[in-house]
Amino acid sequence: MSTFTAIAASEPGPATLQQLTDDDLPEGDVTVDVAWSSLNYKDGLAVTGKGKIMRSHPMVAGIDLAGVVSASDSPDWKVGDEVLVTGWGLSEAHPGGFTQRQRVQSSWLTARPEGLTLQQTMAVGTAGLTAMLCVLALEHAGVTPGDGEVVVTGAGGGVGSVAVAVLASLGHTVAASTGRAETHDYLRSLGATTIVDRAELATAGRPLDKERWNGGVDTVGSQTLATVLAQTRYRGAVAACGLAGGNDLPTTVLPFILRNVALLGVDSVSCPTPVRAEAWRRLGTDLPTDLLDAMTTVEPMSKVPELAEQILAGQTRGRVVVDTSA
């Protein structure tokens, strides 16, 4: 029986590099030789054991995976197909993507989108998919380029970096909010025209502040989201997807009932397949691959425990692709 390497936790607590065998694979109708995974904030919580992400043990960490089908009982997929999975409970209820081999449900698989390599699909990963879902939500709410600035909070992170690049490439004027001075040039290179100090948005202001934003993509939550809502123009919209600054929301109803501001919730984990397909199609057309490559670093899987601490500390920039062979 062949063995393979994975980052897994046998019990609640930190996940570590372990050797597994095919007997450890879960139920599913498609087996994937995993080539790449990616690091997301939720992986930081799961791998360090600091967040209750894994709902049972033993559990392989990693909410994303990309690779090649090595066995299939599904009529939809054949050996050799290049596929990816993001979300769908990987590393929560089902063993995840920090591994060289995984078995999954065929309905979770997405074929590698046209125009992206397998490695680039993981540069996008859950974070990039979420950023695109935020952009689609803003478009649906009527936020269009040319009507003013769109603010992206936590801009130096994974979701933030992809959101900045996509919004700018679509013609929006993008304000990037960051707490790290060293990311200013990087964020401008992705297309941001204004940099906002994270502290400015993290400070409580008036319930209705000066109208500043046409729309927003918020990855931070808490007071930052409350401030963005208070500064959003009449009939503007804010897509909320994250909690890097906290899961509370100290706001009032005033932006909603006096300015008709829309607060748009975004979840990528259980996002329905047709919406995902549209988001991946749009990532293929609206995320310039040179910018995707510029925001990506590739790291060996053996370094994931260290990287997990770094992402929780807000020290990683852009997207981190995980090479499962190393």
Ligand SMILES: NC(=O)c1ccc[n+]([C@@H]2O[C@H](COP(=O)([O-])OP(=O)(O)OC[C@H]3O[C@@H](n4cnc5c(N)ncnc54)[C@H](OP(=O)(O)O)[C@@H]3O)[C@@H](O)[C@H]2O)c1
């Ligand atoms: N809803 C969903 O389906 C979904 C999917 C993916 C991610 N998320 C959530 O979205 C958020 C971002 O995920 P990610 O993978 O992009 O993480 P990430 O790469 O760590 O980015 C988060 C960024 O937020 C900023 N930040 C960190 N700590 C902060 C604090 N205490 N106060 C204010 N800003 C802080 C930092 O940006 P600067 O240094 O530039 O300020 C950091 O780079 C996370 O909360 C994650 O759980 C949700």
